[in-house]
Amino acid sequence: MLTDLEIAQSARPRPLTEIGGRLGLTEDDLEPYGRHAAKVELAAVGARRPRGRYVVVTAVTPTPLGEGKTATAVGLTQGLGRLGLEASVALRQPSLGPVFGIKGGAAGAGHSQVIPMETMNLHLTGDFHAVTAAHNLLAAMVDNHLHHGNALGLVPHSITWGRVLDMNDRALRHIVVGLGGRLDGVPRETRFDITAASEVMTLLGLATSLDDLRARLGRIVVGFDGDGRPVTAEALKAAGAMAVLLADAVRPNLVQTLEGQAALVHTRPFGNIATGNSSIVADHVGLGRSDVVVTEAGFGADLGYERFVNVKCRTSGFRPDAAVVVTTVRALKVHSGAHRVVAGRPLPAELLAERPDEVAAGLANLDHHLDIVASTGVPAVVAINAFPGDHPSEHAVIASRAAERGVRCAVSTAVADGGAGAVDLAEAVWEASAEASELRFHYPVDAGVEAKLGALARDVYGAGSVALAPEASRQVARLEELGYGALPVLVAKTHLSTTARPQDRGAPTGWELPIREVRLAAGAGYVYALAGDMQTMPGLGSTPAATRMDLGPDGRVTGLF
Amino acid sequence: MLTDLEIAQSARPRPLTEIGGRLGLTEDDLEPYGRHAAKVELAAVGARRPRGRYVVVTAVTPTPLGEGKTATAVGLTQGLGRLGLEASVALRQPSLGPVFGIKGGAAGAGHSQVIPMETMNLHLTGDFHAVTAAHNLLAAMVDNHLHHGNALGLVPHSITWGRVLDMNDRALRHIVVGLGGRLDGVPRETRFDITAASEVMTLLGLATSLDDLRARLGRIVVGFDGDGRPVTAEALKAAGAMAVLLADAVRPNLVQTLEGQAALVHTRPFGNIATGNSSIVADHVGLGRSDVVVTEAGFGADLGYERFVNVKCRTSGFRPDAAVVVTTVRALKVHSGAHRVVAGRPLPAELLAERPDEVAAGLANLDHHLDIVASTGVPAVVAINAFPGDHPSEHAVIASRAAERGVRCAVSTAVADGGAGAVDLAEAVWEASAEASELRFHYPVDAGVEAKLGALARDVYGAGSVALAPEASRQVARLEELGYGALPVLVAKTHLSTTARPQDRGAPTGWELPIREVRLAAGAGYVYALAGDMQTMPGLGSTPAATRMDLGPDGRVTGLF
Known part of the structure; x- marks a missing residue:
């Protein structure tokens, strides 16, 4: 075969x-x-x-x-x-x-x-590499901003913007950067995700035009200042250069x-x-x-x-x-x-x-x-x-x-x-596809964050209730206060079951959807609620597929699959 | 204008x-x-x-x-x-x-x-991105090898293979990876260089054919085992996949x-x-x-x-x-x-x-x-x-x-x-270019490492002598013992003067060239001696050029220069 x-x-x-x-x-x-x-x-x-x-x-x-x-x-x-x-x-x-x-x-x-x-x-045509570059340019400009006096007052531990690589590399999940000396940046803990998990990737998929892309890049929130106000890619003057990198x-x-x-x-x-x-x-x-x-x-x-x-x-x-x-x-x-x-x-x-x-x-x-x-x-x-x-x-x-x-x-x-x-x-x-159809959304987008979560839990997952951790409730209140409450809401949950527990089978009902954290993807244009630990940087197995790949004598790729 | x-x-x-x-x-x-x-x-x-x-x-x-x-x-x-x-x-x-x-x-x-x-x-056509990917694939496979039992006995602190990004990002010069939990790799200190500093970039520039490229990738040394023997990209079974990434x-x-x-x-x-x-x-x-x-x-x-x-x-x-x-x-x-x-x-x-x-x-x-x-x-x-x-x-x-x-x-x-x-x-x-010319090298390639260093110091830099730090002398002896003594030698020194001190002007003579460390680039095919601190990851200034770039209304790039 x-x-x-x-x-x-x-x-x-x-x-x-x-x-x-x-x-x-x-x-x-x-x-x-x-x-x-x-x-x-x-x-x-x-x-x-x-x-x-x-x-x-x-x-x-x-x-x-x-x-x-x-x-x-x-x-x-x-x-x-x-x-x-x-x-x-x-x-x-x-x-x-x-x-x-x-x-x-x-x-x-x-x-x-x-x-x-x-x-x-x-x-392919290098799109993932362009996303990696645009994402990491913003990351470099975030750390550079801290290094050069932090005029925007970005609170280091509030920074949510990590770096990305299109690689399965578990050792980059939790890292400390900025070590070395005074000229080597500000030490802090951060992470690499795989490029597919970049908010830049998502907003590229949702952009309807070059102008829309540019606007979404500007709205990216990288963290917060001491008063809890969002610091954006626009404020860091990074969004224009990111758009330049993404123009193709x-x-x-x-x-x-x-x-x-x-x-x-x-x-x-x-x-x-x-x-x-x-x-x-x-x-x-x-x-x-x-x-x-x-x-x-x-x-x-x-x-x-x-x-x-x-x-x-x-x-x-x-x-x-x-x-x-x-x-x-x-x-x-x-x-x-x-x-x-x-x-x-x-x-x-x-x-x-x-x-x-x-x-x-x-x-x-x-x-x-x-x-x-x-x-x-x-x-x-x-x-x-x-x-x-x-x-x-x-x-x-x-x-x-x-x-x-x-x-x-x-x-x-x-x-x-x-x-x-x-x-x-x-x-x-x-x-x-020739039949009559109408498209019904699961929630009106201007409903509150908790109402939207409830609709997804009930009508999509078959859950009986939603339980927000206290921290998640505070995050919802804060995001709504900042004007992000009318964004669509996603639930980041396992894909291996219809519930939030990967081991579940069939289609359980009546269970409680636990939300431990609520995050903002302002550039992509949504809020996402974490139901469980989401792995955003895969690892390699003990025998990665890479070990079987090579170029044949005619330069053809072998062992790709 | x-x-x-x-x-x-x-x-x-x-x-x-x-x-x-x-x-x-x-x-x-x-x-x-x-x-x-x-x-x-x-x-x-x-x-x-x-x-x-x-x-x-x-x-x-x-x-x-x-x-x-x-x-x-x-x-x-x-x-x-x-x-x-x-x-x-x-x-x-x-x-x-x-x-x-x-x-x-x-x-x-x-x-x-x-x-x-x-x-x-x-x-351009994505070559730098391909180099970044190939380099970082090998890095991921190095850390993955440590994580999955380290069958080759790679000594973590002997690992010289870092990661690369095509970005000026000083916060990545000195990092600790592998933090988090048991599933998140082996903690160790490492670094990111800029992609131009990747050995993969250099060997790509020196490869004379696809076969030669593949062979050079295999010869890359990422670190050493407990007996001081080199661990190569070939031994890690990474070189074939790296060649696949670099085929274009x-x-x-x-x-x-x-x-x-x-x-x-x-x-x-x-x-x-x-x-x-x-x-x-x-x-x-x-x-x-x-x-x-x-x-x-x-x-x-x-x-x-x-x-x-x-x-x-x-x-x-x-x-x-x-x-x-x-x-x-x-x-x-x-x-x-x-x-x-x-x-x-x-x-x-x-x-x-x-x-x-x-x-x-x-x-x-x-x-x-x-x-x-x-x-x-x-x-x-x-x-x-x-x-x-x-x-x-x-x-x-x-x-x-x-x-x-x-x-x-x-x-x-x-x-x-x-x-x-x-x-x-x-x-x-x-x-x-119509005149008679002959090409004379500065040293025979099979001379000893110190002899080659001496020739460069005397005939290229105008130095009077070379002073190897004790550690550098040991490294030379070890590289020669391992069979890398017949590779060409480079001196990694400042480009801002003819000497090893960036502040020198004109063309001083009679000075002493201090070598603090000697490193191996076995895939590229040379040994390099460090005369001074070489910065392999630039930083951004207080107002990076990126802050002036954008897309114009017609999608044209503005502010690139």
């Missing part, structure tokens, strides 16, 4: 002018970055034709292995192409840290991939699917503390130029889809026409509570046995995510991402639950078969 | 296919990265025609303001073009840290610049001069602890395809030119046909000892007065650098980089000293006048 890399390397990418040309993008609209990637000019954003249909791909609560959402999104796009539709897909850019950390990229899988896979999984990164990247459709790859905000969705600009390019745009939201519907609706769509003004909920047999079996899956270890043999009863026992989780989609007024389609060893009886369990709910359902074999394996899914999605 | 940025932005770059086409580079040889930069394929390296002449640009000991060596190199190239020659220029890529730190880039000045200036001074960065970048000639911009190894020269591969492309290649070596002839000869040319096998020694009136006046120049402050008024006697008093420094060039057997040309307020009587002092020495000399007004201002210089250089 061919590896993902071998499949990708054996494909011959078509000229990007041809790929873009089908969307009406001219050579002037495309700035080449390497032979098989291009930046799309911002002038090309906007409607060239009646807006295409907008399909968001979400999922059940994933196992640590992931459930093939990207592969399904790419496969669905290829399937829509087989129906004769001009379809494009909007994806998040993979992050170097995980690429070198654990096996598994973010370019799809098998015959449903975006190519060139090496370009996609390595530097704000444009989405054009690559292609294995079947020659436009793939708009752009940004990768973290899925727990941030939005977990690709950029508004990328979706906008596709919507103005395709029959249908497939866009992906991170993790389960409780996380990425919730933010897709309440933050991304609220900002962009776009409304999805359908939501695909990806599930796998193995994920539902795990949600039955009968199995445990560990990243980096082989699947337990008993998980692969024919056990439709276990699938049925895990359906509560699928129901929960379908309920979330239903609560937003958007038609859902269940996509069963099939693996070679799946049993038809197990697929049937899922399909019959979907039928009971009046929701379309299709099996996708797109990983094995490419677009041909997603034609049924594509038909179901195309039908669903 | 127009700023450098205004001049650069008012120029219309020619299509790169036209620029490259004049060198016989086809579309297959050029991979576009944006509209006005391209990567040159490695397949295009090598002789397409009789090798062109090879001209290296060096300088007297610079003031902290620099003496316009890059502008003179670009102007000379434009001047050679005016003579009807196909000339190309090889330059080092500017570093983001200084761009945001102090006013002054590395793309030339006035009418002798490389364009687009924004591309050149910001991300190894190809030189093609941009253009304001007068439409090929500018090959590639790498920027630090000038004090490393080679301070642009890449061998870039020079090689130009040499195989131009009548003449102008390449620049960092700082004065005691630093960049010495390494150009003893490290770069020794590695590449190329021999320069002429060396241009750039001087300015103000530098020689400073070398008289009568004035002091401080970066970021206006020039003292008395420095601008007509004082040919002061210029004469500073000639010892020019003589010293001309002696260094003469000691290598290469014909020299003195280039007087003229400023608008210069007095002809002062230029005459320099010209007559050159005449006494039998060395060609020309005034260049290339900053004000472009190539037209460098025609005299171009004629002098073209004549000099």
